[in-house]
Amino acid sequence: MLRRILIIPFFFISISVFSQGMNLHDFDMKKWHFGFSLSYNNSDFFYNRAPNHSFFQDSLQSLNVASKPGFTLGVVSSINLSPNFKIRFAIPSLSFQERNIEYTYLNSPDSPEFWVKSIRPVYLDFPAMMKIRTNRINNMAVYCITGVRFGIDMASNKDVDNESASSTDQIVKLKKTDFGIEVGGGFDFFLEYFKLGVELKLGVGMLNIHLNENTRFDQPIDYLRSKVWTFSLTFEG
Secondary structure, three states: OHHHHHHHHHHHHHHHHHOOOOOOOOHHHOOEEEEEEEEEEEEEEEEEEOOOOOOOHHHEEEEEEEEEEEEEEEEEEEEEEEOOEEEEEOOOEEEEOOEEEEEEEEOOOOOEEEEEEEEOOEEEEEEEEEEEEOOOEOOEEEEEEEEEEEEEEOOOOOOOOOOOOOOOOOOOEEOOEEEEEEEEEEEEEEOOOOEEEEEEEEEEEOOOOEEOOOOOOOOOEEEEEEEEEEEEEEEEO
């Protein structure tokens, strides 16, 4: 379904781009460009179980991470170094993410115990990206991007008291900050009044952001590193 939703507008944009003359012919002559970005994200974790924790300790049978959709809003600014090289910032970006960590405890073969711990960070992100773009083909160009991202979790639950909480109320905590790299690519469409960017990128965390408090739900986890796919529409004038 998502693929169909994306293909239809992409098809009509392509027709519009190739059916008219050169739009925004002086776009690459300007030093600065500003705009905004609307994004759909799908959040996951790179994770591993603790090496000294047996999956059968405490009857733990399985540990899984379920990715969930979210969205990101950002203000975009771009510095033109040349028509083919640009530095792009999306400062600030507000990224709403969600993942579930799923635990299955096998107390007896006939009565497995299943727990789901939801993690819902809201990151204030500060990404800095290098954008490498081809020459324009009429009103379209192809580009790749790579760079770094620093994020602060504005909805951090690191101060929640897990020690006196029941298993139902205990949560899996993340550290307040995250840092990682991003890489991706996309298409620029030069429309009559603005430039539309259609982009897909992968963000990979470089830090272990699991805040281990040695609870029943923390012990099996060796590390958690962020993994976020983001599909974006950027609008620049």
